[in-house]
Each structure stands twice: as structure tokens, then as C-alpha cells.
Amino acid sequence: MADGTPLTLPEVVRDLFARFGDNTFTLQTTVDGMPTLWLPADRLHEVLRFLKNEIARPFKMLYDLTAVDERLRKHRAGLPPADFTVVYQLLSIERNADIRLKVALIGEFPSLKSIVPIYANANWYEREVWDMFGIVFDGHPHLRRILLPPSWEGHPLRKEYNARATEFDPYQLDALRQDQEQEALRFQPEDWGMSRSASDHDFMFLNLGPNHPSAHGAFRIVLQLDGEEVVDCVPDIGYHHRGAEKMGERQSWHTYIPYTDRIDYLGGVMNNLPYVMALEKIAGIKVPARVETIRVMLCEFFRITSHLLFYGTYAQDVGAMSPVFFMFVDRQKAYDVIESITGFRMHPAWFRIGGLAHDLPRGWEVKVREFLDWMPKRLDEYRKAALQNSILISRSRGVAAYDTAAALEWGVTGPGLRATGCNYDLRKARPYSGYENFEFEVPVGDKGDVYERALMREEEIRQSLRIIEQCLNNMPSGSYKADHPLTTPPPKERTLKDIETLITHFLGVSWGPIMPAGETSQMIEATKGINSYYLTSDANTMSYRTRIRTPSFAHLQQIPSAIRGQMVPDLIAYIASIDFVMADVDR
Structure with missing residues (x-):
């Protein structure tokens, strides 16, 4: 815990300490003053469910989910040992307040349980963290790249990954590789839990974009259609990603x-x-x-x-x-x-x-x-x-x-x-x-x-x-x-x-x-x-x-x-x- 009595702590921190015990958390002081707590990975789900569904004036929004590669960081006094940290920021409209939760992970390619069953919008954020850092989220419904092409090698926000184009070999796209890249983009409905047909008719799958005036940019969305009705769809982003x-x-x-x-x-x-x-x-x-x-x-x-x-x-x-x-x-x-x-x-x-x-x-x-x-x-x-x-x-x-x-x-x-x-x-x-x-x-x-x-x-x-x-x-x-x-x-x-x-x-x-x-x-x-x-x-x-x-x-x-x-x-x-x-x- 940080210096100070529990009475000086934000209300949400006092509620968490009362519910789970103050020895569950490590309180971090940050410049922005946002309550920031480290907690063990095996307590994450119950803490998130408490904050979303049980606490008074709950934190209904997962505002952000990201990660930090801690391995080269020098100024970490008082923080739990970590090779990587996964960071969750929650927002409560009723409180007009935020809380930041952190989970320390050890290992070169660590894993953590997905929180998609708790916050639906964690889906894309966890995919982004896996894409950029190589952190695996067990139980994720579809953990695949989101900002980078499916064939990409490496995870760019890791510290060993170079930051400048001049640090890489020249990029070459011959006819064979172009065909491979195009094939990697082929949409397979089964990969996304979609069926190709109903009991008495087939569905149509339509690509909207990634170059289409109604897509408002380099954005692709694959539609599962029954006539003109949208049965389901899969947005596909990343065509504009530049690091x-x-x-x-x-x-x-x-x-x-x-x-x-x-x-x-x-x-x-x-x-x-x-x-x-x-x-x-x-x-x-x-x-x-x-x-x-x-x-x-x-x-x-x-x-x-x-x-x-x-x-x-x-x-x-x-x-x-x-x-x-x-x-x-x-x-x-x-x-x-x-x-x-x-x-x-x-x-x-x-x-x-x-x-x-x-x-x-x-x-x-x-x-x-x-x-x-x-x-x-x-x-x-x-x-x-x-x-x-x-x-x-x-x-x-x-x-x-x-x-x-x-x-x-x-x-x-x-x-x-x-x-x-x-x-x-x-x-x-x-x-x-x-x-x-x-x-x-x-x-x-x-x-x-x-x-x-x-x-x-x-x-x-x-x-x-x-x-x-x-x-x-x-x-x-x-x-x-x-x-x-x-x-x-x-x-x-x-x-x-x-x-x-x-x-x-x-x-x-x-x-x-x-x-x-x-x-x-x-x-x-x-x-x-x-x-x-x-x-x-x-x-x-x-x-x-x-x-x-x-x-x-x-x-x-x-x-x-x-x-x-x-x-x-x-x-x-x-x-x-x-x-x-x-x-x-x-x-």
C-alpha cells in the first residue's frame, strides 16, 4: 500500500480493500492521480465482476486495455516484478471516475485469461495486445491479428522489435508473395462461427471495402447476407496501421x-x-x-x-x-x-x-x-x-x-x-x-x-x-x-x-x-x-x-x-x- 491511512484513499480503493483485503493489491502512485492497483492474475475476474456488477455506482465501461513491455524499464521502485504488464482502465459514468488495474506477467510469451465474458469490448483490445506484444489470452473467442496482416512475423511493441524501417531488410513483394498475402486475406466464415447456409437456402458473403466510398477509408467489412438483410458481419481493420x-x-x-x-x-x-x-x-x-x-x-x-x-x-x-x-x-x-x-x-x-x-x-x-x-x-x-x-x-x-x-x-x-x-x-x-x-x-x-x-x-x-x-x-x-x-x-x-x-x-x-x-x-x-x-x-x-x-x-x-x-x-x-x-x- 501507499503511504496514508485508508481514509485518505479513493472510495473505490477502500471498497476493493474491504471486499478482497488490502493484501490482494499493490497500490501505485501515478502522476495523473488515477487509482492504480496491481493484483494477481487469478483474482482479476472476480475483481472485474465486482467493479462492473456489484459495487455501488459501478464501472460499466472498459475504457481501455493495453500492455507494457517492462523488461528494459529502469525506474520501477516499489512495483511488482514483471516482464510484461497488462493494463485495464475502467470508467464509471455515475462516479465520473476511473480506475486502472494492472496484472504483472512473467515470461517471454506469457498468457492471461480473457475477460471477454465480462466486458464484450475486450475482444478487440485483447487481440491488439496479442498482435503487438505476443501475450496470449486464454479463452478468447478468436485470437488473431487485428492491426497487422495475418502473415506478419513478430510483435512490434516488444522492446526487441526495431522501430525504424532502416533497421530492417528492404521489403520485397514478388508475385508469389503477393499471391500468398492475398490468400491470407481470404474470408472463411467457419473461422468466425458463421454457417454458409440455413436449412433451405445459402447465405451470401459480401466484401464491403477495403476500398469503397461508403467505408470511409481503408476499412473492410465482410457481410453475411440473407437477401438484403445483414445476418452478421465481421469488421476488418489494420489497413491504415503505421505504428x-x-x-x-x-x-x-x-x-x-x-x-x-x-x-x-x-x-x-x-x-x-x-x-x-x-x-x-x-x-x-x-x-x-x-x-x-x-x-x-x-x-x-x-x-x-x-x-x-x-x-x-x-x-x-x-x-x-x-x-x-x-x-x-x-x-x-x-x-x-x-x-x-x-x-x-x-x-x-x-x-x-x-x-x-x-x-x-x-x-x-x-x-x-x-x-x-x-x-x-x-x-x-x-x-x-x-x-x-x-x-x-x-x-x-x-x-x-x-x-x-x-x-x-x-x-x-x-x-x-x-x-x-x-x-x-x-x-x-x-x-x-x-x-x-x-x-x-x-x-x-x-x-x-x-x-x-x-x-x-x-x-x-x-x-x-x-x-x-x-x-x-x-x-x-x-x-x-x-x-x-x-x-x-x-x-x-x-x-x-x-x-x-x-x-x-x-x-x-x-x-x-x-x-x-x-x-x-x-x-x-x-x-x-x-x-x-x-x-x-x-x-x-x-x-x-x-x-x-x-x-x-x-x-x-x-x-x-x-x-x-x-x-x-x-x-x-x-x-x-x-x-x-x-x-x-x-x-
Whole structure:
């Protein structure tokens, strides 16, 4: 146990100690303050069942499941011996709280009992851990690769696996190997527990994707069809995987920032925010109020651009051809503002550890005001043309509906969760970056269908405009960077005045800052749901382990449960309503 009496411990920890005994757990102190407990593998299932089904205000959502290769980690004082650690993060909406559970594993290729019977969405997460680390989950219904091709050799997030392409032999794809790779992708229904026929007729199996406009990226879904009815389906991801988490182990803390832009590539600086805020926690950096407000303003601009793209493509997927062209015009107007402030459009990589790349330029207020004057009238037009269109309504009302319990079971967050009637938005529930200072409403639905998921995002655009206007009218004065030695890079003007700042600037840009040892995380309400970075520092210039939990990964796993028994056109509308990008899924 950590120092302190049980009365100083979080309520959930006291409940676990009372139920299972404090000698069952090892309490770990983390920078983010999340209750973190190590426990034996043979007690994992009963503890998870207690937290999900028995404890008051239960932890109904498995928010994340990942692993860490501990074998080269130097700063592990007080932690149980481990070659690998499997990490479970649970979320309770009722408590507005999380708990992190860890299981230490010994051996080169260890195994652990699957928790899919407890949390259904553990299926994909356990497959990812096996794919990336080689940890076997006994009893898993279908333990096979998920992000890498079936023929791949090795497990990339293990420490002995190289991180750079230059460390491998040149890749060659001759005709024979191409045929072998294609054959490995052949879908066998029996492998997934599907039958090829019913008592009096055969089923048809149809490939949708991985290159198809309605798949919204390099995404494949194999459909088992009875006529046009979807009997079952198997989503197949990984075509966009490029090792973003592995890159975190080779880049300095600072130079990794541009990589984060490419996760949800429609989210821009929204991807920077959880990463730099997590590092600011571990470094002990408090950013100025001006930095917080500018960050909020830019994040809300990217929420608007992302939602506009969703809005247009959603309308197109249910049969409306015109709206997408008009919405792209407005999206470009928002990008004009973003470019005038940051210098870039889609991927500014503009946030920095401790601040921003530079201050707001002169005249920024004019560009922002022009957009605020323009956009509301356009939204009113779109509502008449799209959301009040009888054809669009008939194509989306009652389609792929699910309730709050199903959303929590599958790890759904963001508008998809709020459309079911669950009022949970991190900007309100756990304000960060100064969101507590803004007045805005969180739209909440009650039917949880395709149509309401669109309504949520349309109203979120309006609320983002409210937030941006408050930023415009109440922008604090002050610096655009914190005065802290680990802020990267330090203010340029100071490097010309004293040698200490010049040295710090040189080291921060070349080698990167050395972050204190420890673990930290940061969750934010991103464009598509809750996004977070869970970072492990081993007192080095780069991350020991970078975990990116994205909303889209969880949302695609839910597809079969929500679409069984509905029609192929309903599936297209459902996919459109999820609002995902494959880089956010595959990383």
C-alpha cells in the first residue's frame, strides 16, 4: 500500500480493500492521480465482476486495455516484478471516475485469461495486445491479428522489435508473395462461427471495402447476407496501421507532436492537446490562462471542421448529393482562420509542451469574427436542406439504434453516447484547459439512432461557435508559453539574452527535454469521442511507452451488435453516423 491511512484513499480503493483485503493489491502512485492497483492474475475476474456488477455506482465501461513491455524499464521502485504488464482502465459514468488495474506477467510469451465474458469490448483490445506484444489470452473467442496482416512475423511493441524501417531488410513483394498475402486475406466464415447456409437456402458473403466510398477509408467489412438483410458481419481493420505508438518510443517528447496530428487526421490540434497536457502534468508545468484559451479556441475550430465533414458525407451516404459541396465551402472558411493563426490548415502541430508555437498574429480577431458572423446562417440553411428533409429522416430514423447500456458495454463515447440520453461530456464533467470558464450546452438525445447522432453533431457545431465567441471576447493577456525549463522550445527572444536559456533551447530542440520518471494520462472530449494519451516516462528524452486510446477503435467494434437484422442500406447509414477515420482506428 501507499503511504496514508485508508481514509485518505479513493472510495473505490477502500471498497476493493474491504471486499478482497488490502493484501490482494499493490497500490501505485501515478502522476495523473488515477487509482492504480496491481493484483494477481487469478483474482482479476472476480475483481472485474465486482467493479462492473456489484459495487455501488459501478464501472460499466472498459475504457481501455493495453500492455507494457517492462523488461528494459529502469525506474520501477516499489512495483511488482514483471516482464510484461497488462493494463485495464475502467470508467464509471455515475462516479465520473476511473480506475486502472494492472496484472504483472512473467515470461517471454506469457498468457492471461480473457475477460471477454465480462466486458464484450475486450475482444478487440485483447487481440491488439496479442498482435503487438505476443501475450496470449486464454479463452478468447478468436485470437488473431487485428492491426497487422495475418502473415506478419513478430510483435512490434516488444522492446526487441526495431522501430525504424532502416533497421530492417528492404521489403520485397514478388508475385508469389503477393499471391500468398492475398490468400491470407481470404474470408472463411467457419473461422468466425458463421454457417454458409440455413436449412433451405445459402447465405451470401459480401466484401464491403477495403476500398469503397461508403467505408470511409481503408476499412473492410465482410457481410453475411440473407437477401438484403445483414445476418452478421465481421469488421476488418489494420489497413491504415503505421505504428504510431511505436514511433513514440523513438521520437523525443517534443518531436513526437507532429505525429499526433495524424491520428484523427480531421482533428488537427485536438490530437496535440491530450499529449501535451499529459506531459505538462508529469513535468509540473502550469500554462498561462492565455494558452488555455487559445487552445480551446483552436480545438473548437477543429471540432467544427470535423463535424462539417461528417455532416456532408453523412447526408451524401443517405442520398443527398448537394449538402457536401456547400459544407466543404464552409469547412474551407474555417481552415482559412486556422491557417491565418497557425500557418497550416489540417495538421498544424501547433501546440507545444508548456504553450504554443507562437502567439496569436495581429488581426486574428477580424478573421474569427467574420467566421462567427457567417456560419450560423449557413447552419440554418443546412437544417432545412438536410436534417428536416423527409427522405433523410426516413432513411435514418430508427436505424442502428442502441441504448446507453449497450453504448457503455462497447466503449462508445462522444455524440454516439450522448444520443442515447447519457449526458456525459468531459468538457463539463471534468473540465480541462479552462473549459469551466465557458458557457455552453451539451446536446443530449434519447433514441440513440442514426438520425440523433447527426442531430448531436449539428448542435455541437453551434455550441462550438458559442465557445469561440467567448474566446474572442475574453482573450486573456500574457505569454503564450509557460516559464519552465521543460517547456519546449523556450521563448526564442530569451535565448538572445542569457546563456542558460540558449543552452536549454539547444538541448530541448536537439535531444529533447528529460521528463521525470512516472506514469501519466490525459483524457479529452475530442471530435469523435473521448481520446487519451497514457504515457510512461523512464526519465529519458523519449517515451518508454505511448498508449493512444482513440474513440473510433471502440466504435467500429460495435458495428455487428448494432446492425444485425437490418438492411445493407441501413449499414451504410450507420457507418456514416459513426463518424470515424481509419487513422484514428489503426494508429
